[in-house]
Amino acid sequence: MTTALITGSTAGIGAAFARRLAAQGHNLVLVARDTKRLGEQATELHDRHGIEAEVLAADLSTDEGIAAVEARLGDRTHPVDLLVNNAGFGNKGRYLEVSMADELTMLKVHIEAVLRLTSAATESMRSRGRGGVINVASVAAFVPRGTYGASKAWVVQFTQGAAKDLAGSGVRLMALCPGFVRTEFHQRAGMGTDNIPGWLWLDADKLVAAALADLARGKTVSIPDPRYKALMGVVKLTPRGLLGGVSSRTGRKYGPQ
16 A cells, blocks of 8 residues: 655645545545644544554644654655645735735745655655655646745746656656635635635545546646636736736735635
8 A cells, every 4th residue: 555645634635635545545644733633534534444544743834844744754664655745825915915924934835845845755756766746836826926826836847847857767746736726725814705706616526536637647737627727728828917917906806805
């Protein structure tokens, strides 16, 4: 049985990955900040699917939290075959309305943690000649819209570059770029969602199924829904100057309220 480590595993996309992978027979290492929720999740997945579910309470906005997960990924006696870097959050407010401390915390989680954990995982995977990493980004990576989008753009570019450098090693890397997904993300950030059209919402379980299929096919970037594939196709054809104005208006319409 293979082992998958999932950060931000107790809610949203992370929880959907945990359910799907457990149902497929993978053992899990569940990483999040809330020890109680981790324990409840591990028990439920073990009882339902008969897999082993290890818990690791870690705050990826701290050096100590990142180091704890790095250490687990580097454990050669209990190797991790799939890493899902899912932990992340959004800040409510436009640029200069969000405190510098909160902006830097976001960069710690979205960039530093992703870099360090991907590196720890792939070093071990490369030595075994197999493994995979899914770094959860966002379609926000493709439009000029604040620190969140910029950090997710880094995730996409980093993942594509690392995938190229590791080509032929047996290690696959993929950036997953979903759109709006019904999770705790917006609630935790204090963002209103009533003004987001229903057709823009994605189901987390279907998203994860599509993402795992794309990883198996060797894709380095996954936009796992035809609606968002079409939207991102339009984005690629739109001049950057015009796109900036559109994304700003869209952010005011569909963003934090």
